[in-house]
Amino acid sequence: MYNVSEINYYWTEIYYHLHLPHKEKITHQVIRILQHIEKNNGIGIGEVATYLNVSHNTASENVKRIIQKGYLQKQRDLSDERKVILCLTDTGKDVLYRNTSLDEEKLKKVLNQFSSKDRQMIEQGFRTLSEGVKKCM
Amino acid sequence: MYNVSEINYYWTEIYYHLHLPHKEKITHQVIRILQHIEKNNGIGIGEVATYLNVSHNTASENVKRIIQKGYLQKQRDLSDERKVILCLTDTGKDVLYRNTSLDEEKLKKVLNQFSSKDRQMIEQGFRTLSEGVKKCM
DNA sequence: AGATTATATCTATATATACGATACATATTA
DNA sequence: TAATATGTATCGTATATATAGATATAATCT
CATH class of the missing domain: 1.10.10.10 (Winged helix-like DNA-binding domain superfamily/Winged helix DNA-binding domain)
Structure with a gap:
C-alpha cells in the first residue's frame, strides 16, 4: 500500500525549501x-x-x-x-x-549529504515517475 | 555524478501533468x-x-x-x-x-502502472529528499 | 509618562484580468 | 469570385489586486 498524500507532503516540503527566490x-x-x-x-x-x-x-x-x-x-x-x-x-x-x-545550488547541497546510492535512488525515482506520467496522461 | 538539471526537468514535467485544475x-x-x-x-x-x-x-x-x-x-x-x-x-x-x-487521483493512476518495487522506490526517493532538505536548509 | 513595537487604515497609483463589441486579414467554400 | 468562416487584434470598460507613504491605534517596555 502506498500513500499519495505522503508523497504530496514531501512534494510541498521540497518545493517550499528549495524553490528559487x-x-x-x-x-x-x-x-x-x-x-x-x-x-x-x-x-x-x-x-x-x-x-x-x-x-x-x-x-x-x-x-x-x-x-x-x-x-x-x-x-x-x-x-x-x-x-x-x-x-x-x-x-x-x-x-x-x-x-x-528547484534552486540547483540548494539541490546540490542537499544531494551532497547523501550516499551515491541514495542519490541514485532519488534521481531514479523522479525519472521513473516523470516517464510514467508522460505515458499515462 | 548526478545531474540536478535532469531532476529539475522531471520536477516540472511531473507538476505540469499532475497539478490540480x-x-x-x-x-x-x-x-x-x-x-x-x-x-x-x-x-x-x-x-x-x-x-x-x-x-x-x-x-x-x-x-x-x-x-x-x-x-x-x-x-x-x-x-x-x-x-x-x-x-x-x-x-x-x-x-x-x-x-x-499534485492531483492525488492522477498520481494514483500513474503509480498504479508501476510494480510495487518501483512505487516504493519513488516514495522512498521523495521521502529521503524531503527529509534531507529539512536537515540541510 | 514616554518610547518602542506590532498592526491597521486612509489615500493614491499602477497594473492585471476579464469581457463584449468591433475590426481585419487570411483561409475555405459554394 | 463572392460569401462565409476562422484566427487574431483592438477599443472601451469594469473590477480586482498590489504596493507605498502617511498616519493612527493599541499594547508593551523602560
Missing part, C-alpha cells in the same frame, strides 16, 4: 501560459484561450502584455498565416525557470 | 503567504512582510484581503496582544492544496 511580480495565469507554451509546440492564441478557459480576446491581450514584458515571441504559422505561433524568449525561459524549478 | 484567480504572493504560514507556526504580519520583502502596511493589507476571501484567520498572541497570529482556514488549506500539490 521570487524576483519578479508575476501571476499564476502568466506562469501557466509560459509553461503551457514551453511544454507544447505550435501553441497559438486560440489554444491559450482554451487551456485557460478564457475568451479569445482575453488570451490575446494577456499574450500581448507578456510579449511587452519580453517573455514571449510571436511568429506567423507558415502554412496558415492567420495563425500565430508562440515561443519563449530567453528571458521568458529564465522567468519560467525561476518560478517553477 | 486551477479554479480560483490567485497570485503568487497569496500562495507564498499561505504556504509560509502553513509551514511555520505563529507567523504574524511582521514575519509576512519580512518574508516577502514588502512594507508592513502592504503585508497588512494583503493579509486583510486574504482574510476577506476566507483563506486566513487571525488570533491575538496571548503573551503579547499587539501581535497577530495567522492560520489557514479550511478553505485556505484547500486553496493552498489545489495550487501547490
Whole structure:
C-alpha cells in the first residue's frame, strides 16, 4: 500500500525549501501560459484561450502584455498565416525557470549529504515517475 | 555524478501533468503567504512582510484581503496582544492544496502502472529528499 | 509618562484580468 | 469570385489586486 498524500507532503516540503527566490511580480495565469507554451509546440492564441478557459480576446491581450514584458515571441504559422505561433524568449525561459524549478545550488547541497546510492535512488525515482506520467496522461 | 538539471526537468514535467485544475484567480504572493504560514507556526504580519520583502502596511493589507476571501484567520498572541497570529482556514488549506500539490487521483493512476518495487522506490526517493532538505536548509 | 513595537487604515497609483463589441486579414467554400 | 468562416487584434470598460507613504491605534517596555 502506498500513500499519495505522503508523497504530496514531501512534494510541498521540497518545493517550499528549495524553490528559487521570487524576483519578479508575476501571476499564476502568466506562469501557466509560459509553461503551457514551453511544454507544447505550435501553441497559438486560440489554444491559450482554451487551456485557460478564457475568451479569445482575453488570451490575446494577456499574450500581448507578456510579449511587452519580453517573455514571449510571436511568429506567423507558415502554412496558415492567420495563425500565430508562440515561443519563449530567453528571458521568458529564465522567468519560467525561476518560478517553477528547484534552486540547483540548494539541490546540490542537499544531494551532497547523501550516499551515491541514495542519490541514485532519488534521481531514479523522479525519472521513473516523470516517464510514467508522460505515458499515462 | 548526478545531474540536478535532469531532476529539475522531471520536477516540472511531473507538476505540469499532475497539478490540480486551477479554479480560483490567485497570485503568487497569496500562495507564498499561505504556504509560509502553513509551514511555520505563529507567523504574524511582521514575519509576512519580512518574508516577502514588502512594507508592513502592504503585508497588512494583503493579509486583510486574504482574510476577506476566507483563506486566513487571525488570533491575538496571548503573551503579547499587539501581535497577530495567522492560520489557514479550511478553505485556505484547500486553496493552498489545489495550487501547490499534485492531483492525488492522477498520481494514483500513474503509480498504479508501476510494480510495487518501483512505487516504493519513488516514495522512498521523495521521502529521503524531503527529509534531507529539512536537515540541510 | 514616554518610547518602542506590532498592526491597521486612509489615500493614491499602477497594473492585471476579464469581457463584449468591433475590426481585419487570411483561409475555405459554394 | 463572392460569401462565409476562422484566427487574431483592438477599443472601451469594469473590477480586482498590489504596493507605498502617511498616519493612527493599541499594547508593551523602560
